[in-house]
Amino acid sequence: MIPARFDYVRPSSVDEAVRALASGGDDTKVIAGGQSLLPLLRMRLARPDKLVDLGGLDALRGVRDAGDALEIGALTTYYELTRDWLVREHCGLLAQAAATIADPAVRHRGTFGGGLAHADPAGDMPAVVTALDATLVAHGPSGSREISPADFFSDFFTTSLSPGEILTSVRVPKLEGWGYRYEKFNVTAQAWALVGVAAVARRADGHVAEARVGLTNMGSVPVRALAVEAAAAGAEASAAGLAAAAAHAGEGADPPSDLRAAADYRRHLARVLTGRALAAAAGAS
Template sequence: MIPAAFDYVAPSTLDDAVRALSEAGEDAKVIAGGQSLLPVLRMRLAAPSKLIDLGRVAALRGIREDGDALVIGSMTTHYEVQHDPLVREHAALLAAATDTVADPQVRHRGTFGGSLVHADPAADLPAVALALDAELVVRGMDGSRTIPVSEFFTDFFTTALSPAEILVEVRLPKTTGWRAHYEKFNRVAQAWSIVAAAVTVRVDGGSIAEARVGLTNMGSTPIRATAVEQALVGQPATAESIRAAAAHAAEGTSPPTDSNADAAYRQHLAQVLTSRAVAAAAGV
């Protein structure tokens, strides 16, 4: 298929990119890695008047430490995230989940920020960002602002980002020394998950001192399984206590029914996968 005609611009600075987006109007689109947007354009599910390519904006790439936070530029590729030693040390859950994203070709082109802004509730990384209490720094003509991840995802493929704003970087509180596991269930390799559980825990003296759990494809946005987290904290890291806590995984969720699974099956999967992920992270 061939996309509808559009104008194209590839700015080299963030200021120029923001200006181009502001001047283009609300039907413009920003392209990062293009792994989600290009298929949409080819199927003509979107027909923007202008495409603003961020590939030349070097300021949007890179991973660095900033005190207690790990800062990842929005145009940093999945491959770069996957292999960065800072991510492995300070955000093990992100590293574990990124290892499972699609295939090597997609990981070399797709970007961390692009995945978050696309806001597919079945995608791997939005649930991880939610579980890690990320903050998203965005930039528009009026300056920069920071959006807590708990307020960023608002609906299917919809975020709190305004049409004239660009995601600049993602700030993740360090979870150095925490253990992590990403448990993903899909029908075939490299497909979207039917359900996945993103888990990171801090184990102290054989008990779970802190826990964070995110779920994919359990609603119109990624889900933070706070009931599971609360049930885990202070409990011994045993198979029995983990299964009891994971039984709360489906609470408050509204998973879809589609050709892959119905809602009840997804709720069952959420409990099973959460139990497996917590057990793996805790070393049980």
């Protein structure tokens, strides 16, 4: 199909992009890699009055060492996340999860910040940044502000970005001494995950000192599995010990029932995948 008519703006700076968004009203959309928005435009499920193309903003690309964290530009592609040496060395979970997204064509065009701002609960990266306890940085008419994942994702395809605000970067802590794993189950290759689990764990004396777990497609927003984290802390770093912690994966979640899977099946998958992800992250024998 052919998209509905819209105005098109390609700003040359972040401030110019913010002004273009602010002047366009609620029906203005941002396009970055376009891997989520373009299909909606073609099917006319999205009918913006104005499209603000961020593709020319090179300042929003790349990975920078920021001391105890990595500063990742919102226009950094998934492919770049899989290849960047800073990401691979200091936050391997991002590289591992990015490598599972869709297919090579999507990974070369889709952007880290675009996927987060799209806020699809079946997307992989929202759960990953939740598990990493990342900080999302937005820029708008009033300047820049920092947002936690819990505050950023507010509902299906909805974030706390205000009109005129743009997600410019994501700050992720360096995981020195932490293990990690992203596990997901999809019915066919390249399909959205029925359930995904992002886990990081720090091990000490054969036990899990600390763990963080984010769940994909277990609610209208990415779920931080706090009950799992509490049960894993101090548990023996073994498959059996961590399976007991993973049994809490459904707590605090509200998984959907749809044509692909019932809610109870998603709860079962969450328990199984969380056990696997925690065991791998903790180096369980």
